[in-house]
Amino acid sequence: xxxxxxxxxxxxxEAISIALRDAAYAVDWVTDGVTASSVLExxxxxxxxxxxxxxxxxxxxxxxxxxxxxxxxxxIVITARDGVGDKIKGLxxxxxxxxxxxFDINELLARLRAIVRRQGGQAAALLSNGIVxxxxxxxxxRCGDAVEILSARxxxxxxxxxxxxxxxxxxxxxxxxxxGWNEEVExxxxxxxxxxxxKKLGAHVIKNVRGAGWxxxxxx
Amino acid sequence: xxxxxxxxxxxVSAIVILLAGLIAAIASFSLxxxxxxxxxxxxxxxxxxxxxxxxxxxxxxxxxxSDTGIDRIxxxxxxxxxxxxxxxxxxxxxxxxxxxxxxxxxxxxxxLRVFVSxxxxxxxxxxxxxxxxxxxxxxxxxxxxxxxxxxxxxxxxGLIVYIVRKELAPxxxxxxxxxxxxxxxxxxxxxxxLPLEITPFVQAxxxxxxxxxxxxxxxxxxxxDAAHELRSPLxxxxxxxxxxxxxxxxxxxxxxxxxxxxxxxxxRLLTEQLLSLARTQSAESTRSGVNVSAxxxxxxxxxxxxxxxxxxxxxxxxxxxxSLHADPEALRLILRNALENAIKYTPAGGKVTLRLLAExxxxxxxxxxxxxxxxxxERDRVFEPFYRINGxxxxxxxxxxxxxxxxAVRLGGIVSMHETHDGGGSVFRYRQALTKEM
Numbered sequence: 001x002x003x004x005x006x007x008x009x010x011x012x013x014e015a016i017s018i019a020l021r022d023a024a025y026a027v028d029w030v031t032d033g034v035t036a037s038s039v040l041e042x043x044x045x046x047x048x049x050x051x052x053x054x055x056x057x058x059x060x061x062x063x064x065x066x067x068x069x070x071x072x073x074x075x076i077v078i079t080a081r082d083g084v085g086d087k088i089k090g091l092x093x094x095x096x097x098x099x100x101x102x103f104d105i106n107e108l109l110a111r112l113r114a115i116v117r118r119q120g121g122q123a124a125a126l127l128s129n130g131i132v133x134x135x136x137x138x139x140x141x142r143c144g145d146a147v148e149i150l151s152a153r154x155x156x157x158x159x160x161x162x163x164x165x166x167x168x169x170x171x172x173x174x175x176x177x178x179x180g181w182n183e184e185v186e187x188x189x190x191x192x193x194x195x196x197x198x199k200k201l202g203a204h205v206i207k208n209v210r211g212a213g214w215x216x217x218x219x220x
Numbered sequence: 221x222x223x224x225x226x227x228x229x230x231x232v233s234a235i236v237i238l239l240a241g242l243i244a245a246i247a248s249f250s251l252x253x254x255x256x257x258x259x260x261x262x263x264x265x266x267x268x269x270x271x272x273x274x275x276x277x278x279x280x281x282x283x284x285x286s287d288t289g290i291d292r293i294x295x296x297x298x299x300x301x302x303x304x305x306x307x308x309x310x311x312x313x314x315x316x317x318x319x320x321x322x323x324x325x326x327x328x329x330x331x332l333r334v335f336v337s338x339x340x341x342x343x344x345x346x347x348x349x350x351x352x353x354x355x356x357x358x359x360x361x362x363x364x365x366x367x368x369x370x371x372x373x374x375x376x377x378g379l380i381v382y383i384v385r386k387e388l389a390p391x392x393x394x395x396x397x398x399x400x401x402x403x404x405x406x407x408x409x410x411x412x413x414l415p416l417e418i419t420p421f422v423q424a425x426x427x428x429x430x431x432x433x434x435x436x437x438x439x440x441x442x443x444x445d446a447a448h449e450l451r452s453p454l455x456x457x458x459x460x461x462x463x464x465x466x467x468x469x470x471x472x473x474x475x476x477x478x479x480x481x482x483x484x485x486x487x488r489l490l491t492e493q494l495l496s497l498a499r500t501q502s503a504e505s506t507r508s509g510v511n512v513s514a515x516x517x518x519x520x521x522x523x524x525x526x527x528x529x530x531x532x533x534x535x536x537x538x539x540x541x542x543s544l545h546a547d548p549e550a551l552r553l554i555l556r557n558a559l560e561n562a563i564k565y566t567p568a569g570g571k572v573t574l575r576l577l578a579e580x581x582x583x584x585x586x587x588x589x590x591x592x593x594x595x596x597x598e599r600d601r602v603f604e605p606f607y608r609i610n611g612x613x614x615x616x617x618x619x620x621x622x623x624x625x626x627x628a629v630r631l632g633g634i635v636s637m638h639e640t641h642d643g644g645g646s647v648f649r650y651r652q653a654l655t656k657e658m
Contacts, residue, residue, distance in 0.1 A: 009452050009455075011453075011456035011460070011479060011482065011483055012452060012455050012456045012459060014479060015459030015460045015463055015479065016459060018463045019459060019462065019466070022466050080448050080451040080452060081448075101451045101452065101454075102454045102455035102457075102458045102459075103455070104462070105458075105459055105463070106462070
């Protein structure tokens with residue numbers, strides 16, 4: 001899953017990026033409001049982490065423009081502005097969640113999972129299509145008797161597919177959800193990941209649709 | 221000891237009134253007293269004259285007749301006696317050779333006031349009255365004249381006390397209303413109904429309150445800003461520490477320790493700058509003669525390594541040799557923060573120059589850089605704590621120039637931001653009046 005991080009503080013941005021990558025997210029990071037707005041127009045991301053005190057364009061303004069243009073991407077505001085008024089304003093403008101700095105990275109990850117789940121219409125941390133069940137908190141995948149901890153990339157792949165069971169995802173779509181902008185993607189990287197997941201859970205977990213892409217089965 | 225204006229005014233007025241009253245009383249008493257005595261002398265004279273009207277006729281007084289003769293008439297109450305001389309029973313103290321007119325005589329037991337008149341036949345008529353009686357009457361009548369004055373005095377004193385209290389009541393009310401003010405947010409007090417003389421005082425208090433309010437709100441904002449600013453390095457630190465925890469291998473740990481150390485030094489820098497600002501605001505300055513040229517060279521040497529790392533050409537341009545009466549530490553603080561700021565905002569390959577010049581009895585120290593420059597509207601604001609020019613992504617405490625300004629205020633100098641002559645870059649300027657020979 002691909003996250004857009006909008007944060008002007010170099011150190012914080014870097015630390016959040018590392019933490020998100022550790023948690024198998026693909027991260028793109030921008031440091032000012034104007035760039036953030038233009039990147040958001042492309043809609044390549046599944047969630048946004050938004051700092052409010054941004055150069056060039058304030059975070060609230062970025063959020064406001066985004067919602068005005070009908071972009072429903074989940075947004076978590078991460079900011080040092082902790083006044084109740086700021087929170088109310090942020091949530092009213094269209095933030096899905098609000099986290100005050102300094103925060104625990106695990107809390108950020110949990111909240112991120114929660115808003116992405118809500119976006120997909122699920123209530124629990126478990127993502128399942130009836131064949132394979134993925135625990136978003138522990139990266140544990142279960143298929144029949146096989147219980148395996150997936151690597152970060154494998155998790156990202158399976159997660160992307162389980163969010164849309166029954167839909168065919170192309171190589172490009174999968175790469176976009178698994179890798180950030182500045183990450184080099186080997187041409188057969190997706191094949192490797194799919195091979196890895198099939199090896200751990202069984203070949204039937206991911207179906208190959210020749211000439212089109214891959215999919216996981218729809219729940220029965 | 222503080223003196224109460226009310227008590228003082230009341231007391232002084234009361235004393236003045238009492239003194240004046242006393243003097244008036246003494247004067248009116250003595251005038252009335254001597255008047256009464258003259259009146260009594262006149263009375264003796266008139267009695268003598270009236271009884272003279274009956275001269276030739278032997279007076280046979282009914283009221284008082286001594287067995288020795290009819291030459292003595294005495295009124296019991298006023299104790300006025302009339303003697304005819306020569307007479308058989310004239311008292312021994314009455315000499316027959318008394319000249320006509322008023323006399324004061326002693327009859328052995330008391331003093332007497334006598335009026336002697338002489339008729340054509342050479343007979344004397346003497347009207348006498350004991351001075352004691354006269355004095356008593358005069359005293360009593362003089363005393364009566366004091367009654368209105370003396371009874372008015374306490375009324376006057378009371379009135380004065382009342383008026384003073386009433387006039388000063390608004391002042392007491394004013395102080396009460398000031399006492400009720402909360403220290404956090406004092407509001408200006410109203411000067412309605414206050415005397416003209418007190419109004420400027422109230423206005424001065426209000427102006428002071430205004431300044432205090434401004435300072436308090438600035439301090440409050442500073443604390444809020446400082447807390448806010450502390451959050452960023454703390455956030456970075458906590459995230460970096462957690463990233464360290466989740467590192468899978470020792471190589472990754474090594475990789476992640478470096479940003480953690482940077483985070484720690486950033487937090488340390490911010491707290492140091494905060495402390496430095498607080499110290500600058502509260503410190504007592506110890507002034508001495510400072511050789512500015514030597515100090516400048518010291519500070520420039522200190523920042524040379526940083527400039528070299530950034531590939532910035534750092535130099536000094538000494539147009540005037542300056543010597544200031546200043547606190548060298550405060551001056552150093554100004555130069556350091558100005559230099560650090562200039563080097564930070566100057567791109568690689570740029571130039572930072574420290575210029576010393578004299579201008580109209582002032583020493584001027586300039587730090588000229590060829591960085592991006594500062595928009596006119598923001599040139600004053602850059603000296604505010606934590607102010608950062610919008611769009612700049614440089615890391616820093618945001619306190620450097622604020623510290624420089626505080627230090628300048630302490631030295632009685634002025635800091636300002638300008639543009640360079642050719643428009644590129646900015647000029648930090650510190651100006652302090654040159655003192656005469658130290």
